[in-house]
Amino acid sequence: MLDTDHYARLGLGEIRDKVMAGHRLSYDDGLRLFACPDITAIGALAHHVRTRLHGDRTYYVVNRQVNYTNICVNGCLFCAFQRERGQQGAFALTPDEMVARVMDDGGVPFSEVHIVGGCHPDLPLEWFEDVIRRIHAARPSIVVKAFTAVEIAHFAKLAGIDTEEVLRRLKAAGLSQLPGGGAEIFAPDVRQRICPRKIDAEAWLRVAGEAHRLGIGTNCTMLFGHLESEADRVDHLCRLRAQQDETGGFTCFIPLPFLTENSLLKLPPERVGQHVGLDRLRTVAVSRLMLDNIAHIKAYWVMMGVKLAQVALHYGANDLDGTIVEEKIGHMAGSDAVQAMTIAQLEDMIRRSGFTPVRRDTHFNPVEEARA
Ligand code: V47
Numbered sequence: 001m002l003d004t005d006h007y008a009r010l011g012l013g014e015i016r017d018k019v020m021a022g023h024r025l026s027y028d029d030g031l032r033l034f035a036c037p038d039i040t041a042i043g044a045l046a047h048h049v050r051t052r053l054h055g056d057r058t059y060y061v062v063n064r065q066v067n068y069t070n071i072c073v074n075g076c077l078f079c080a081f082q083r084e085r086g087q088q089g090a091f092a093l094t095p096d097e098m099v100a101r102v103m104d105d106g107g108v109p110f111s112e113v114h115i116v117g118g119c120h121p122d123l124p125l126e127w128f129e130d131v132i133r134r135i136h137a138a139r140p141s142i143v144v145k146a147f148t149a150v151e152i153a154h155f156a157k158l159a160g161i162d163t164e165e166v167l168r169r170l171k172a173a174g175l176s177q178l179p180g181g182g183a184e185i186f187a188p189d190v191r192q193r194i195c196p197r198k199i200d201a202e203a204w205l206r207v208a209g210e211a212h213r214l215g216i217g218t219n220c221t222m223l224f225g226h227l228e229s230e231a232d233r234v235d236h237l238c239r240l241r242a243q244q245d246e247t248g249g250f251t252c253f254i255p256l257p258f259l260t261e262n263s264l265l266k267l268p269p270e271r272v273g274q275h276v277g278l279d280r281l282r283t284v285a286v287s288r289l290m291l292d293n294i295a296h297i298k299a300y301w302v303m304m305g306v307k308l309a310q311v312a313l314h315y316g317a318n319d320l321d322g323t324i325v326e327e328k329i330g331h332m333a334g335s336d337a338v339q340a341m342t343i344a345q346l347e348d349m350i351r352r353s354g355f356t357p358v359r360r361d362t363h364f365n366p367v368e369e370a371r372a
Contacts, residue, residue, distance in 0.1 A: 045285070050316045058313055062322060070083050071091075080329075108343065122158070129169060132173040143363075145176065148180070186205075225257045251294075296318055297318060
């Protein structure tokens with residue numbers, strides 16, 4: 001599979017040697033990996049790294065998502081979820097409704113609640129502190145993974161304080177981890193076209209670094225398959241890697257393929273069609289190979305699709321996320337995945353792909369049974 005001559009013929013001999021020796025790949029190596037037509041060869045390299053790190057273990061988490069509002073001041077072009085205040089379909093949950101969702105677990109307590117929403121124009125920081133405290137009081141063992149760096153920056157702006165202070169206050173209320181959303185693509189020209197009102201790359205990375213220094217782990221993402229080039233993807237991965245070298249708090253990377261339904265962002269013809277499946281696998285694989293300092297790569301079944309997420313486990317991914325229960329951002333954009341997965345379904349999916357399922361907590365510690 002990892003035959004030296006084959007990689008030499010592909011012009012990837014040097015990259016193969018670096019991967020086998022555990023050496024860092026360069027920006028140019030990333031470009032070469034994207035340009036290589038032999039996706040199986042790229043996948044085999046990524047699988048080698050994934051196996052070195054995790055053996056045949058594949059992780060999942062018993063979690064639930066709560067999207068608290070779709071009202072958002074950012075109006076990103078790609079986002080099918082967001083609405084303006086007063087627009088048809090706009091919603092905002094109350095804290096009571098959020099706590100009720102966390103408690104509604106069918107007898108299998110969630111180990112994680114993943115909370116994310118739009119940048120609402122007037123929900124104050126105190127509202128979020130209160131929600132986290134109430135969730136903790138109702139379900140003490142649950143880990144609260146909530147609010148992307150974009151939301152943190154928005155709360156800070158509304159409160160007239162800096163992002164570090166927001167993170168300190170939310171941590172004191174019980175926040176443990178930030179989800180990785182909002183990174184989109186860091187390249188400024190594309191970012192300006194697809195999400196002009198969102199914080200820029202530097203601000204996103206700064207908030208992530210502040211969280212890391214405060215002991216709050218964060219995930220990181222990349223939205224791909226829209227207007228960005230392969231060079232933009234490699235640039236994005238290199239920036240995440242550099243941030244990780246500095247502050248070390250990224251737990252997991254999630255490549256998010258752009259889903260097009262109900263989106264204002266229209267794609268060039270070469271970005272549409274069945275072949276995008278291969279592009280998704282390649283992107284998972286290149287991410288695994290470039291991000292040598294981020295332990296986990298998630299094949300998020302909602303965006304990736306359940307079938308492709310299973311294949312992605314052979315292209316460098318080692319996590320599927322979780323039971324989720326309810327999801328809106330991907331489904332509004334045309335995800336054909338179910339809304340929820342059971343523990344049995346996730347474990348079956350992992351076993352049938354040839355791996356050993358490991359139930360984990362938010363921080364990737366194995367857990368036997370979810371605790372009450
Ligand atoms: O930030 C929005 C993306 C993200 C679309 O941290 C879209 O464990 C595809 O970040 N097509 C939110 N993607 C989801 C997210 C996430 C999901 C699961 C786990 C974790 C984690 C994080 O979804 C947004 C944006 O980048 N997104 N619209 C779309 N049409």
